[in-house]
Amino acid sequence: xxxxxxGAEIVFKVLxxxxxxxxxxxxxGAVLPIYDELKNHKTIKHILARHEQGAGHxxxxxxxxxxxxxxxxxxxxxxxxxxxxxxxxxYMDSVPLVCISGQVPTHLIGTxxxxxxxxxxxxxxxxxxxxxxxxxxxxxxxxxxxxEVATTGRPGPVLVDIPKDIQFKKTNFVLKSSNKKKLNGxxxxxxxxxxxxxxxxxxxxxxxxxxxxxxxxxxxxxxPEASKSLRELVSITGFPITSTLQGLGAYPGDDPLFLGMLGxxxxxxxxxxxxxxxxxxxxxxRFDDRITGKVDEFSPKSKKIHIDIDPxxxxxxxxxxxxxxxxxxxxLKALNKRIKExxxxxxxxxxxxxxxxxxxxxxxxxxxSLNFKNSKEVxxxxxxxxxxxxxxxxxxxxxxxxxxxxxxxxxxHYKFNKPNxxxxxxxxxxxxxxxxxxxxxxxxxxDKLVVDIAGEASVLMTMQEMSTAVQYKLPIKIFxxxxxxxxxxxxxxxxxxxxxxxxxxxxxxxxxxxxxEAYGCVGIQATKPDELDxxxxxxxxxxxxxxxxxRVDPAENCYPMIPSGKPHNxxxxxxxxxxxxxxxxxxxxx
Amino acid sequence: xxxxxSAYSEPGKLxxxxxxxxxxxxxxxxxxxxxxxxxxxxxxxxIESLAxxxxxxxxxxxxxxxxxxxxxxxxEQIKLQLKKLIPVHKVxxxxxxxxxxxxxxxxxxxxxxxKKNREKAQKVCKKYNSxxxxxxxxxxxxxxxxxxxxxxxxxxxxxxxxxxxxxxxGAVAMTRGSEIFK
Numbered sequence: 001x002x003x004x005x006x007g008a009e010i011v012f013k014v015l016x017x018x019x020x021x022x023x024x025x026x027x028x029g030a031v032l033p034i035y036d037e038l039k040n041h042k043t044i045k046h047i048l049a050r051h052e053q054g055a056g057h058x059x060x061x062x063x064x065x066x067x068x069x070x071x072x073x074x075x076x077x078x079x080x081x082x083x084x085x086x087x088x089x090x091y092m093d094s095v096p097l098v099c100i101s102g103q104v105p106t107h108l109i110g111t112x113x114x115x116x117x118x119x120x121x122x123x124x125x126x127x128x129x130x131x132x133x134x135x136x137x138x139x140x141x142x143x144x145x146x147x148e149v150a151t152t153g154r155p156g157p158v159l160v161d162i163p164k165d166i167q168f169k170k171t172n173f174v175l176k177s178s179n180k181k182k183l184n185g186x187x188x189x190x191x192x193x194x195x196x197x198x199x200x201x202x203x204x205x206x207x208x209x210x211x212x213x214x215x216x217x218x219x220x221x222x223x224p225e226a227s228k229s230l231r232e233l234v235s236i237t238g239f240p241i242t243s244t245l246q247g248l249g250a251y252p253g254d255d256p257l258f259l260g261m262l263g264x265x266x267x268x269x270x271x272x273x274x275x276x277x278x279x280x281x282x283x284x285x286r287f288d289d290r291i292t293g294k295v296d297e298f299s300p301k302s303k304k305i306h307i308d309i310d311p312x313x314x315x316x317x318x319x320x321x322x323x324x325x326x327x328x329x330x331x332l333k334a335l336n337k338r339i340k341e342x343x344x345x346x347x348x349x350x351x352x353x354x355x356x357x358x359x360x361x362x363x364x365x366x367x368x369s370l371n372f373k374n375s376k377e378v379x380x381x382x383x384x385x386x387x388x389x390x391x392x393x394x395x396x397x398x399x400x401x402x403x404x405x406x407x408x409x410x411x412x413h414y415k416f417n418k419p420n421x422x423x424x425x426x427x428x429x430x431x432x433x434x435x436x437x438x439x440x441x442x443x444x445x446x447d448k449l450v451v452d453i454a455g456e457a458s459v460l461m462t463m464q465e466m467s468t469a470v471q472y473k474l475p476i477k478i479f480x481x482x483x484x485x486x487x488x489x490x491x492x493x494x495x496x497x498x499x500x501x502x503x504x505x506x507x508x509x510x511x512x513x514x515x516x517e518a519y520g521c522v523g524i525q526a527t528k529p530d531e532l533d534x535x536x537x538x539x540x541x542x543x544x545x546x547x548x549x550x551r552v553d554p555a556e557n558c559y560p561m562i563p564s565g566k567p568h569n570x571x572x573x574x575x576x577x578x579x580x581x582x583x584x585x586x587x588x589x590x
Numbered sequence: 591x592x593x594x595x596s597a598y599s600e601p602g603k604l605x606x607x608x609x610x611x612x613x614x615x616x617x618x619x620x621x622x623x624x625x626x627x628x629x630x631x632x633x634x635x636x637i638e639s640l641a642x643x644x645x646x647x648x649x650x651x652x653x654x655x656x657x658x659x660x661x662x663x664x665x666e667q668i669k670l671q672l673k674k675l676i677p678v679h680k681v682x683x684x685x686x687x688x689x690x691x692x693x694x695x696x697x698x699x700x701x702x703x704x705k706k707n708r709e710k711a712q713k714v715c716k717k718y719n720s721x722x723x724x725x726x727x728x729x730x731x732x733x734x735x736x737x738x739x740x741x742x743x744x745x746x747x748x749x750x751x752x753x754x755x756x757x758x759x760g761a762v763a764m765t766r767g768s769e770i771f772k
Contacts, residue, residue: 120621121621121624124621124624124625124628125628125632128674128676129675129676132620132621149676184674184676185676186676289598289599292599293599294599294600294602295599295602296602296603310674311670311673311674312667312670312671312673312674314670315663315666315667316663316667316670319663492597564596564597564598564599565596565598565599565600
């Protein structure tokens with residue numbers, strides 16, 4: 001019989017087993033035994049957030065930029081409920097998180113004890129799985145399984161709820177990690193990619209004269225190798241490629257075969273290609289409603305192939321002709337191998353086949369849908385993102401965002417060349433994500449430039465985390481495109497609600513420069529286009545955290561845009577299109 | 591065409607709704623029923639009836655039988671989403687009109703009435719494997735096993751004959767023949 005150890009120690013033993021180096025959290029009564037144990041585990045560093053939601057988003061930023069699971073430690077009751085937004089965000093965007101929450105002692109569960117809540121009940125719909133551990137002998141097994149569930153299959157958040165008495169109780173520590181390959185903590189059905197599936201895919205590719213790759217966050221989640229394989233696949237086929245918001249960086253943003261992002265605020269060429277193609281190859285994307293627009297008119301003439309690790313993503317929104325349930329990385333590797341073995345000259349023999357298609361695409365490209373009218377007097381938000389990109393592209397820069405217009409401008413004008421460099425809340429659309437996410441990214445990459453492209457409304461939701469950044473000397477840069485409005489809300493109100501700007505203007509905004517100083521970091525303000533470069537360089541060269549108040553045109557709208565309920569070939573390219581739409585209802589634009 | 595005021599797209603064409611019986615084998619652990627039922631309510635699926643009990647004492651496996659309705663793509667989603675739940679082992683799906691599947695519901699009826707009406711009531715129940723479970727001077731409790739629509743019909747028929755209380759289970763299902771669902 002070995003030495004008996006406490007539940008709290010078991011938690012750390014399992015964290016060590018999974019090589020966890022950082023945990024993000026906030027202490028409280030029901031989790032104190034675990035906090036007490038922290039001092040005995042020097043390889044694990046705790047990052048104290050200022051709010052559990054901040055800790056959760058920081059863990060997400062850490063996970064998405066490093067590929068490792070993020071670990072979150074919170075107390076019972078409000079600690080757990082505050083973490084719910086971050087858990088839901090991670091669930092929607094497939095981010096592996098392990099959340100450990102304290103719970104009131106087992107004998108008090110169900111009595112409405114102080115800081116008690118039904119944590120597993122509340123988090124059931126926003127986690128892949130959760131556990132309430134009522135026996136210390138189960139703790140090691142459950143903690144280990146939690147990591148397995150979070151990181152295998154389609155990644156996502158899990159939660160382990162540990163009552164305080166279980167944290168104190170002692171037992172033998174036994175950890176039997178199984179070597180069997182498992183998916184979602186269950187035995188794997190069959191992970192093999194059949195060569196007949198590959199041949200079917202290649203066959204459709206050969207027959208197609210208007211093909212397109214539509215790639216998503218699954219490529220990023222599959223690891224850097226998947227991005228490499230994707231680049232190879234595109235180069236050996238010569239097919240055009242577009243990406244979802246979450247997939248940006250899997251393929252180089254400045255490559256001529258890349259059509260830019262697709263969807264509601266995607267480029268004209270990407271959306272028209274999706275509408276007109278005869279073969280759509282979806283790799284690790286989920287036909288989200290921001291992508292498809294009106295489902296009945298989504299890409300009406302195409303055969304569709306869908307590669308996804310999550311069987312429930314297939315056929316959920318859009319019916320497809322060929323589906324392969326697989327990790328996209330292994331699929332891409334196998335597909336490339338097959339093409340190179342059996343169809344050595346695919347690129348050249350197929351060139352003729354798709355040359356007309358590329359001409360169509362070039363015509364759409366001529367529209368230059370990301371263009372905007374620049375100004376000498378006022379900073380256009382698009383211009384600000386472009387300058388930030390130009391001045392930081394030679395560094396290995398990590399970008400996070402909040403949610404709204406600035407997020408879309410960042411996605412449109414910042415070109416990513418590597419995976420895991422772009423962290424944004426896509427599925428849930430969580431305002432306040434970017435600042436704490438930047439904290440997590442900087443923890444994972446202490447020497448890299450980390451910029452949160454923010455809006456002034458979003459960033460105020462989690463502004464308190466600047467204090468975390470200052471405490472841990474994390475030189476994150478909060479680049480606020482300050483237009484004094486909830487910009488995307490204002491835009492919708494202008495276009496759809498007769499310019500009734502109901503509650504979308506923020507009066508009494510703080511002075512962001514003074515706010516930065518109050519937190520003990522550096523504040524910079526830019527109000528004129530001609531001072532932007534100098535100020536951005538100043539921000540980049542500052543060794544401390546920076547809040548950059550970039551005063552931009554408050555009336556600027558985010559274009560191009562697919563109006564709600566419209567198919568992909570009916571985009572609004574700018575304000576001129578909008579006027580036409582209003583005066584001549586029913587007339588389609590393209 | 592009127593301009594949409596929503597940031598979401600209009601609903602597309604709906605497929606035809608069908609009745610299905612979904613059978614789910616799960617680990618009998620705390621909260622497992624809440625996970626299954628929560629998935630249905632959270633994603634807006636219907637539950638018409640539900641029957642659940644442990645069927646394997648050694649392995650702690652429970653069998654949940656859910657009668658639901660939805661378009662073919664919704665039914666497909668229900669199955670795929672259920673299979674993703676960690677405690678779910680396997681999921682079977684049968685159309686309600688599948689002739690190879692046996693469905694049964696059990697109902698208890700309490701009838702309080704005159705002797706004549708009680709005899710009538712007993713007679714209409716007869717062809718549904720009825721048993722009298724309890725008798726008193728002016729009442730009885732009778733058990734029947736039948737299909738859902740047959741029980742619905744029985745309730746209608748028994749009402750004028752003194753039916754005062756009804757208790758019924760959800761449907762349970764099993765394949766005919768020697769085959770079992772794997």
